[in-house]
Amino acid sequence: MDKLAYLVDALTPMNLLLALVGVVAGIVIGAMPGLSATMAVAVLVPFTFTMDPASGLIVLGAIYTGAIYGGSYSAILVNTPGTPSAIATTFDGFPMAKRGDGALAVSLATLASVTGGLVGALMLMFLAPPLAQVALAFGPPEYFWLAVFGLTLISALSVGNLLKGMIGACLGLLLSMVGIAVIGADVRFTMGSQVLLGGINIVAGLIGLYCIPVLIDLVATRDPHLRVSSESGGFRLKEAFAITMTEKFNLVRSSLIGTIVGILPGAGGSVASLVSYSEARRSSKHPERYGTGEPGGIIATEAANNATVGGGFIPTLVLGIPGTPPDAVILGALLVQGIRIGPTLFTTQGSIVYTFIFGLIIGTLIMLPVGLLIGRYAYKSIVSIPKSALVPTIAFMTVVGSFAIHNNLNDVAVMLGLGIVGWLLNRNGYAPSPIVLGLVLGQIAEQGFVQSYLIGNAQGNVLGMFFGRPISMAIVAFAALTLFYPLIAAAIGARRARKSPTDITVESRDGRP
């Protein structure tokens, strides 16, 4: 265990302090909708130039981890993912907060994030070189099918209202195509406006579609924003821990999914959390509870998105290919510092790499106490602030957040426009999540499809490109399983019912809320 020597390097008081500051800064930035992890890292990169490389990396890693976790606060407390990675956290986080379990939800998110972050970092430490090959095994067809797999979640999210879910998803897919296409460079659906050339920004879309309807409803109704639980105060940590233990398979599976998806350049935290949410729901005993405030949903998404941090560094450090957008920024920072990333890094610059990985682990562990404290404070302030102060504050933040994306008002206009459309659709039974899924996954699906087609066409084997690759077929199988699981489950239930008439009453009572 020569690696342990580097632990000592990472444990200097200065590095510990940097990790702490980084985590706190990351959490706060990540919790603000619009200020993403990428931005947090990019803004702070210049400050690291004066530090030695390992310390600089530690602080960047800590900010990144903190920001991904911080995104869960606003997802849970105001139904707005602070970062795209936290989209799926809103599905169950906000319903939990709404019914008075906000503190519990934040504690669950913290435990899951820390576990996911640790799994990702440990995989980075011990299995990085072999796992980096995963990034290479994924070609355009695999990305296409992965996006399709993510889209099958729509059927699960719109139970009882599949048609409206599909319409919402199509709207999202259309939105994802606005602007200049990456492949072909065609200008699409910009209606002659230069503002839309760059497409609909995902973060602006997230803020608009999720947050604006909540704000309008807050103003329009007398209900308090969140119900305060009877035993308010406290982290409800014991309860959260007990729930996490019963969901331990979910926790580990989601962490592994997060790591693997994090390795894929071009997928990222949002895809990781959506895929693991989908898997958690499929394998749950109570899939129908997902989306109504099921703790398992929060655990799945938060474990997965924090695992992408470690996972994303695997191709970054081994192949020199950034796994996620913040990794790209960190990679740039390393190049400026004169560190040559790539296959030789682990052997030639082992001390920097392993010190950094230990720093990442330390940062993740620091997140547990710090996160619980900040989370509790955030929850209390959201609950105790009167609505008349809360609404303008959040409204202000949505504008600042969407302005911050590119430092201009275009994204604010897009955010407000989508917000109003989202609110109108919401009132007519169209949930925002299918639209957002279409928006996030549309680009990945489209690029994967066109690239696969072009390569297949050149080789005269288009069908083989889409259906002749083992990894693709495995993803297709999972997607089909998710899509038709309700039918399969019903069929199994029916067969069992034929055997014993008493079971059927129990199952149907169980099965339907």
Added chain:
Amino acid sequence: MKLTTILAGAAMAIGLSAMPAGAQDYPTKPVNYIIPFNAGGESDIAARLQQPVFEKLTGQSMVVQYLEGAGGAQAWSQLNGMEGDGYTIMGTNLPHIIMQPMAQEVGYKTADITNVYMFHYTPDAIIVPAESQFKTLKELVDYAKANPGLLTFSGSGTNSANHVAKETFDRLAGVTTTYIPFSGTSPATTAVLGNQVQAGFSYTTAALNQGDAVRVLAVSADERVPSFPDVPTFKELGYDMTGGAYRGVAVPSSASEEVRQQVSDVIGKINADPEFIQKMKDGGFVVIDVPYGEMEAFMAERKAEYEETAKQMGIAQN
């Protein structure tokens, strides 16, 4: 020899540090430097290398911002709406600012961009995986000739530097190959490493990051690139191809002649900094000096070159 370089560097540093107090009154406050691409790309890395030198030379800070979208068009279409006082400058890229307006309405024309300095380029490079059957460029060309359309090249974006390079290469070598656009240099390189495509059009900078995992068959520089002493240039192999993605700095059109010249001077000074030059070289960049005064001729030359390729690519001429 070493001593002289150190002395020269020291003399230069003293000379330059004395300068801001003297004749110049630019800059007197922080300068915003807008990069039209995401953080982490070549444009960003080059700007990040300029940043500390700018601060060392002028005593003012340089704030790097990102305004990505539409392959850079998002930012360039907004450039002339910004203040022309010299405190907002923007990175520009070739062939992007020539090819994009040529292909379609993107909200700006090439003539709208007031370039004041072109400070480097990243030479195009053909890369193949280390275990590829293609050991030399000749083997790749022979294969392409025998199998028209079968050879796949990955690259970053459509109508981009990689795309132009691939089309130019097809024309010069008399072959037909298939271009597969990806959303950036990283995914395009990944596709090469993972054997999703047979080869890639990339830059020396990206190839450098991959170490032994890729083989560079040729680079499109005038002379061999220091980071790849063993890789021949296209010219050596008989293909008249030099260039790649050029990067420079532009100001809004409302900037006065004086401001344009001042910005050009500062960027030129950064380009003369020995430490900067060394870091750029190490990163696979090729430093060039095209100041404001020479810009018109440089742009006209590039434009004529790209127009020929654009015709071949079937890009509509507006």
